Amino acid sequence: MERWHSVSVLSDIRPGEVAGVRIDGHEVVLWREDTPAASLHAWEDRCPHRGMRLSFGFVRGDAMGCLYHGWQFGAAGRCRLIPAHPQVRVPASIHVRAYGVREHAGLAWVNMEGTDGFPDHATHWPDDVQPVRSVHVRRGATQLRQAIGLEAVDGMAWRGSVGLAVHEPVAGQAMLHVVCARSGEPAPTPVALSHWASRLRDAVESGNPTATIMGELA
Amino acid sequence: MSADRVLYDWTPDVRSYAVRLGLSLMGVECRMQAVDMDLPAPHHADGLLAGECPPVLECAGVRLTRPGTILHYIARQPDVARAWLDPAHEWAILNWLDFGVSALDTLASARGAALATAMPVPPATGALDAVLRRMEDHMAVRAMDGHDWFAAPAASIADVMLFVVFALSADVGVERDTCPALRRWARGLRALPGFAVMPGVPDYA
Numbered sequence: 161m162e163r164w165h166s167v168s169v170l171s172d173i174r175p176g177e178v179a180g181v182r183i184d185g186h187e188v189v190l191w192r193e194d195t196p197a198a199s200l201h202a203w204e205d206r207c208p209h210r211g212m213r214l215s216f217g218f219v220r221g222d223a224m225g226c227l228y229h230g231w232q233f234g235a236a237g238r239c240r241l242i243p244a245h246p247q248v249r250v251p252a253s254i255h256v257r258a259y260g261v262r263e264h265a266g267l268a269w270v271n272m273e274g275t276d277g278f279p280d281h282a283t284h285w286p287d288d289v290q291p292v293r294s295v296h297v298r299r300g301a302t303q304l305r306q307a308i309g310l311e312a313v314d315g316m317a318w319r320g321s322v323g324l325a326v327h328e329p330v331a332g333q334a335m336l337h338v339v340c341a342r343s344g345e346p347a348p349t350p351v352a353l354s355h356w357a358s359r360l361r362d363a364v365e366s367g368n369p370t371a372t373i374m375g376e377l378a
Numbered sequence: 379m380s381a382d383r384v385l386y387d388w389t390p391d392v393r394s395y396a397v398r399l400g401l402s403l404m405g406v407e408c409r410m411q412a413v414d415m416d417l418p419a420p421h422h423a424d425g426l427l428a429g430e431c432p433p434v435l436e437c438a439g440v441r442l443t444r445p446g447t448i449l450h451y452i453a454r455q456p457d458v459a460r461a462w463l464d465p466a467h468e469w470a471i472l473n474w475l476d477f478g479v480s481a482l483d484t485l486a487s488a489r490g491a492a493l494a495t496a497m498p499v500p501p502a503t504g505a506l507d508a509v510l511r512r513m514e515d516h517m518a519v520r521a522m523d524g525h526d527w528f529a530a531p532a533a534s535i536a537d538v539m540l541f542v543v544f545a546l547s548a549d550v551g552v553e554r555d556t557c558p559a560l561r562r563w564a565r566g567l568r569a570l571p572g573f574a575v576m577p578g579v580p581d582y583a
């Protein structure tokens with residue numbers, strides 16, 4: 161599981177949307193096609209033209225456009241249009257680095273080393289899941305995982321119908337991703353879970369015990 | 379109606395930007411009187427009183443010097459769409475407007491100090507962090523309730539003021555992936571007709 165990073169709740173990346181995220185300091189652009197298939201992509205957040213961040217750009221149908229000079233990139237990161245030279249057949253060597261991406265349990269998972277190895281145990285997580293929110297915590301991922309009782313190899317911790325995942329955008333900071341399974345036991349509302357996550361964040365950051373807050377979920 | 383309305387405006391000042399952005403979004407014309415506070419006092423601008431700092435709005439015998447009050451005043455003009463100060467949500471709008479003004483005052487002094495000494499802009503301070511946290515927590519819950527804006531069903535003067543706070547936070551190194559709810563909200567504001575960028579602050583998030 162360590163190679164697959166949960167980078168966002170799926171509600172934060174709707175069709176036609178672009179979001180820059182970081183994984184251990186690496187900038188990644190997450191974007192979703194504005195097409196019926198609405199496929200999700202995760203690429204290196206760097207335009208091959210002049211190196212600008214693609215996450216400042218825009219989605220055009222099934223392509224991602226760079227804000228700066230409008231180069232467009234399609235499936236697997238291949239450049240398919242250079243507006244200044246529309247007649248030119250773009251060589252295949254011009255492409256953005258594409259990463260492995262999966263949508264599962266209400267979260268977007270990214271693997272910067274490839275597409276394989278999505279763990280078997282993840283298939284047991286609930287499928288019908290409502291994304292709640294991603295919350296920034298000014299503490300390292302290890303400390304946050306400890307606070308919520310999550311082993312890094314597990315990927316997600318489930319407390320009743322509430323699922324929690326953690327990733328580290330940059331050393332010393334973490335994102336806590338909160339989702340809620342729709343079926344099963346009665347669950348807190350998304351709004352209540354959002355407030356809960358804020359309180360957990362505040363406790364972790366101030367070094368206060370989190371057992372009571374975690375206990376509210378059981 | 380623009381002839382008798384003057385805004386003393388200092389381009390790089392964040393509070394002046396908040397007023398310019400509000401005027402532009404609300405579609406209100408105003409004569410701009412450029413001020414340069416970096417010059418010695420006698421050369422700031424004709425018409426600015428001793429000790430005054432932009433933005434200053436002079437109109438029909440009133441003289442307003444606080445950005446929140448200026449936006450409030452403009453939103454009350456008869457030719458401005460009521461949604462900017464929606465009577466049904468007026469108290470929530472004014473509350474968030476005031477929150478934004480205080481935040482901007484804090485930011486402006488930190489920024490002013492950094493610019494004055496030509497030092498690098500300091501990293502996100504505790505105060506700014508706390509402000510952004512409250513904004514992010516609020517908008518995360520608003521989105522769950524199906525709302526796109528801070529205090530009312532449509533964009534209000536509170537959103538204008540808070541947008542400036544958010545835009546400036548990028549300047550002090552706050553990464554956008556740490557506040558997903560604010561990122562979506564700011565995109566919505568940027569897409570409104572009349573949106574204007576602040577000089578020196580990148581127009582993306």
Ligand code: FES
Pocket residue numbers: 207208209210211212226227228229230231
């Ligand atoms: S930098 Fe991306 S198109 Fe030029």
